Amino acid sequence: MDAVEISAEAKCECLLFDMDDTLYPMSTGLNVECRRNIEEYMVERLHMEEKEVPRMCVELYEEYGTTMAGLKALGFEFDNDDFHQYVHGRLPYENLKPDPVLKTLLLSMPQRKMIFTNADKAHAARVLRRLGLEGCFDRIICFETLNPSEIQAASDSSFLLENEKNCAHSDDSSASESIESTKRRCPRILCKPSIEAFQATINIAAINPERTIFFDDSARNVASAKKIGFTTAIVGKEMLVPGADFAVNSIHNIREALTMLREHGKEEQIEQVLPPRGVETAVLA
Incomplete structure (x- = not known):
C-alpha cells in the first residue's frame, strides 16, 4: 500500500450510503x-x-x-x-438492473461500507439483490434496526450495550441516551433526517462520523449528517446543497470524492461538484 492510499484511509474509515435513489437512479420510477x-x-x-x-x-x-x-x-x-x-x-423491482461497475468499485475499496435507509429490511434485500450488490456492504441499518419490535429490542439490548463502550467519538451521555431510547421503544418512529436516528446509527454500527463519508440524495438528510460531523455528498445533483461537501452526479464517483478528501481534508471547505464519469449514466433528480 503506497503513501497516498494510507493517507486516504486515515481520513476515511467508513462509507455510509442511503439506498433508494442513491444506489440507483430516480429514473427507475x-x-x-x-x-x-x-x-x-x-x-x-x-x-x-x-x-x-x-x-x-x-x-x-x-x-x-x-x-x-x-x-x-x-x-x-x-x-x-x-x-x-x-x-x-x-x-416494480424489475426496473432495477445489475450494476457491475458499482459492485466492482465497492469491492475494491478497503473502507467499511454500510447502508442507512428508512426502508424495511425486506425491501433493502430485494433492492440489493436486483442491483447485484449482495455482499458489498458490511451492515444495513434499516427500519427494524432503529425501530425494533419489543422481542427484538430485548435481544438486541446486550448488543447495544456492548457497542456503547466502542463509541469513543461519542460522549457517554449521548450513547446511553440513544441506547435507552431504543430499549424503551419510544412511540415516535426513529428515522432520517432526525439527529437522533443518526446518533443511534453511529452507536449501533460503531462508526466515527469524523472519518465517514455519507452519501444521500436527500438534502435534508445531508444537512442532518453534516450537523453531527459527517463528511457529506449529495447524490444526483449538479449543485451543492446546504451541508454538502460534494455534489455527486453519479454514485460511481465515490473514488473521486475520496481523492478530494485526501487532497483537502476536512479542515478546508471542500465544496466540489463531481460530474459523472464517461461510462456512467447520470442520476436524474
Missing part, C-alpha cells in the same frame, strides 16, 4: 410507485379522505421524516410489517 402505494394505503387501510391524502402525505413526510412516522405520531394504529408489505411489496 420506484419513488413514484412507492408514493402511490402509500397514498392507497392511507385510503384503503386507514380509511382517510381520498382528496386529503396527497396533501397530508407530503406534510407528514416534511414534518416527521416519513409519512409512516407522521401517521404513527398522529395516533393511527397499524402493523408496521403490513404497511411495508403494502407499500414496498408491489414495487
Whole structure:
C-alpha cells in the first residue's frame, strides 16, 4: 500500500450510503410507485379522505421524516410489517438492473461500507439483490434496526450495550441516551433526517462520523449528517446543497470524492461538484 492510499484511509474509515435513489437512479420510477402505494394505503387501510391524502402525505413526510412516522405520531394504529408489505411489496423491482461497475468499485475499496435507509429490511434485500450488490456492504441499518419490535429490542439490548463502550467519538451521555431510547421503544418512529436516528446509527454500527463519508440524495438528510460531523455528498445533483461537501452526479464517483478528501481534508471547505464519469449514466433528480 503506497503513501497516498494510507493517507486516504486515515481520513476515511467508513462509507455510509442511503439506498433508494442513491444506489440507483430516480429514473427507475420506484419513488413514484412507492408514493402511490402509500397514498392507497392511507385510503384503503386507514380509511382517510381520498382528496386529503396527497396533501397530508407530503406534510407528514416534511414534518416527521416519513409519512409512516407522521401517521404513527398522529395516533393511527397499524402493523408496521403490513404497511411495508403494502407499500414496498408491489414495487416494480424489475426496473432495477445489475450494476457491475458499482459492485466492482465497492469491492475494491478497503473502507467499511454500510447502508442507512428508512426502508424495511425486506425491501433493502430485494433492492440489493436486483442491483447485484449482495455482499458489498458490511451492515444495513434499516427500519427494524432503529425501530425494533419489543422481542427484538430485548435481544438486541446486550448488543447495544456492548457497542456503547466502542463509541469513543461519542460522549457517554449521548450513547446511553440513544441506547435507552431504543430499549424503551419510544412511540415516535426513529428515522432520517432526525439527529437522533443518526446518533443511534453511529452507536449501533460503531462508526466515527469524523472519518465517514455519507452519501444521500436527500438534502435534508445531508444537512442532518453534516450537523453531527459527517463528511457529506449529495447524490444526483449538479449543485451543492446546504451541508454538502460534494455534489455527486453519479454514485460511481465515490473514488473521486475520496481523492478530494485526501487532497483537502476536512479542515478546508471542500465544496466540489463531481460530474459523472464517461461510462456512467447520470442520476436524474
